[in-house]
Amino acid sequence: MDTEQQSQQTKASSEFEREPVPKSALLGFKSFIGMYAGEHCAGTELMIGPLFVAAGVSAYDLIMGLLIGNALAVLSWMFLCAPIATRKRLTLYYQLEKICGRKLVILYNLANGVMFCFLAGAMVTVSATAVGVWFKFPMPALTDLLPNSVGWVVAVAIVGGLIAIVAAYGYKTVAKFANIASPWMVLVFLAFGFIGLRQFIIATNTDIGSLGDTWQLAKTHIWKGGEPLPGQVKFSIWHVMFFAWFCNMAMHIGMSDLSVFRFAKKSWYAIATSAGMYVGHFMAWISAAILYAYQLHLDPADTDVLPGPLAYRAAGLAGLLCVIIAGWTTANPTIYRAGLAFQALSPKSSRFKVTLITGAIATLAGMFPAIAMKLLDFVAIYGMILMPMGAVIFVDFWLIPKLGLRSFYAELSGHGFNWAAFVAWILTLAICLGAVFSIGRWSLWFASLPGWFVAAVLYIVLSKFYQKNNPPRVSA
Amino acid sequence: MRPILQIVSLLALIALTLPSIVFLAGRMELNMVKWIMLLASIVWFVTATPWLWKDNNAEKQDVA
Numbered sequence: 001m002d003t004e005q006q007s008q009q010t011k012a013s014s015e016f017e018r019e020p021v022p023k024s025a026l027l028g029f030k031s032f033i034g035m036y037a038g039e040h041c042a043g044t045e046l047m048i049g050p051l052f053v054a055a056g057v058s059a060y061d062l063i064m065g066l067l068i069g070n071a072l073a074v075l076s077w078m079f080l081c082a083p084i085a086t087r088k089r090l091t092l093y094y095q096l097e098k099i100c101g102r103k104l105v106i107l108y109n110l111a112n113g114v115m116f117c118f119l120a121g122a123m124v125t126v127s128a129t130a131v132g133v134w135f136k137f138p139m140p141a142l143t144d145l146l147p148n149s150v151g152w153v154v155a156v157a158i159v160g161g162l163i164a165i166v167a168a169y170g171y172k173t174v175a176k177f178a179n180i181a182s183p184w185m186v187l188v189f190l191a192f193g194f195i196g197l198r199q200f201i202i203a204t205n206t207d208i209g210s211l212g213d214t215w216q217l218a219k220t221h222i223w224k225g226g227e228p229l230p231g232q233v234k235f236s237i238w239h240v241m242f243f244a245w246f247c248n249m250a251m252h253i254g255m256s257d258l259s260v261f262r263f264a265k266k267s268w269y270a271i272a273t274s275a276g277m278y279v280g281h282f283m284a285w286i287s288a289a290i291l292y293a294y295q296l297h298l299d300p301a302d303t304d305v306l307p308g309p310l311a312y313r314a315a316g317l318a319g320l321l322c323v324i325i326a327g328w329t330t331a332n333p334t335i336y337r338a339g340l341a342f343q344a345l346s347p348k349s350s351r352f353k354v355t356l357i358t359g360a361i362a363t364l365a366g367m368f369p370a371i372a373m374k375l376l377d378f379v380a381i382y383g384m385i386l387m388p389m390g391a392v393i394f395v396d397f398w399l400i401p402k403l404g405l406r407s408f409y410a411e412l413s414g415h416g417f418n419w420a421a422f423v424a425w426i427l428t429l430a431i432c433l434g435a436v437f438s439i440g441r442w443s444l445w446f447a448s449l450p451g452w453f454v455a456a457v458l459y460i461v462l463s464k465f466y467q468k469n470n471p472p473r474v475s476a
Numbered sequence: 477m478r479p480i481l482q483i484v485s486l487l488a489l490i491a492l493t494l495p496s497i498v499f500l501a502g503r504m505e506l507n508m509v510k511w512i513m514l515l516a517s518i519v520w521f522v523t524a525t526p527w528l529w530k531d532n533n534a535e536k537q538d539v540a
Contacts, residue, residue, distance in 0.1 A: 180528045184520050187489055191496035191513060198500045316510030318492075318517045 020089035032272035038182030040280030043126035043327030046307035049288025055235035058225030065240025070277035076252035082270035085261035101410035113341030121365025127327030129308035140369035164359020178329035193287030249383025254390035391455035414473035420462035491516035
């Protein structure tokens with residue numbers, strides 16, 4: 001990449017990064033619908049749906065849990081994230097910098113970048129399972145944590161390497177391609193569901209004459225409930241609900257999407273997230289779950305969660321193409337974003353090199369099936385790690401001024417590191433993880449809810465001490 | 477040219493989904509569904525790319 005290209009890319013991506021978005025740049029409602037519907041129909045949906053089945057979820061628990069949990073996620077975007085975004089119109093990072101100081105934002109970026117790398121790794125894993133359909137090398141089983149064959153390592157290295165190179169050279173080109181693939185991908189997911197359902201009807205010799213019959217089939221054959229598969233936590237309606245609510249916790253409660261909704265004319269535009277939730281996190285999860293349940297129905301011993309073979313069995317080459325494109329188009333922006341987060345640590349380093357190195361780390365992560373096979377756990381931890389900073393932003397915006405304290409204290413005081421925010425973040429995380437370790441793994445999906453309140457209270461209490469003992473270096 | 481491409485790509489999306497619905501109704505073989513889906517996918521990417529690529533150029537890319 002030459003210097004001119006680099007400067008153009010930097011200019012484009014740095015638009016309004018350190019200023020409120022002006023009125024002339026605001027976007028209409030439609031832009032957000034398209035964006036969310038596409039972004040949340042990703043390669044990882046092909047892992048999550050099957051993992052619900054592996055967790056022994058019942059039909060009622062799954063459907064009701066997803067309906068309620070996704071509604072709570074949409075409400076979180078509408079009432080926690082978007083109102084602040086449309087009032088301040090700042091990126092998450094700039095708003096955090098004003099509250100926490102530049103040095104703490106760098107630390108936050110590091111955490112964010114590492115999590116993005118692992119997430120991209122899971123997406124590379126998904127795409128690589130499609131390669132296995134052609135080359136027939138041994139692929140990881142549900143309980144595998146380490147790479148289990150040379151063929152698998154080579155496949156992930158090639159797929160991940162290609163994704164990283166393309167992300168480094170032409171992130172925007174792939175982003176455009178992702179927009180074109182998006183409606184196609186959504187409909188392939190829908191077709192997965194229809195095909196899987198018919199395969200169940202044939203395999204169980206069920207006579208379907210009404211919706212009631214379909215529901216009966218779902219209850220007795222697809223999502224039977226009962227014991228989870230070995231190594232999985234049993235999922236109840238509460239697990240499904242909280243998972244659906246918190247799987248994008250970093251974006252809504254964690255406030256990452258301040259950077260998105262700063263472009264919205266009105267805060268209610270955040271209702272557009274329901275397009276992503278009910279297409280990607282409802283229809284796509286259900287469709288993928290049906291494919292896996294059918295595999296288990298055919299052979300209960302075949303517990304491998306491998307999107308490639310699942311999609312190929314249902315929809316042939318179109319299904320396989322969907323797995324590759326879904327993994328690729330979602331790993332691409334994730335690697336790019338991780339690269340941006342890491343670049344904040346060393347702003348002078350080339351974005352091209354940083355993206356390549358980030359892609360290499362994601363590829364390495366993708367070789368370890370632990371992340372993809374434990375995706376339900378990983379997503380919960382990801383949200384938990386970034387959630388406390390969302391609480392800090394919420395409190396700083398709504399409560400701090402009412403308590404006689406000052407908002408945007410790092411900017412006001414000239415301090416580069418807000419210890420109150422840092423301690424609130426780390427202590428909340430320690431409390432949440434401590435609770436999970438002492439109560440049990442099942443609580444991982446719930447701990448972030450009380451955790452948010454812990455972070456909020458800690459930040460208020462600590463700010464009282466911090467602001468009193470660290471007076472502004474510059475006048476307001 | 478653009479309206480024709482738009483119509484064909486829309487038809488491709490219908491052709492992508494319809495066979496799976498017909499299969500669900502028990503009126504088509506799965507192999508046929510797979511072939512039609514592959515064909516519809518190719519038609520979609522060939523016909524949608526020229527006009528959607530252009531639209532994307534006009535859109536603000538930095539929103540995400």
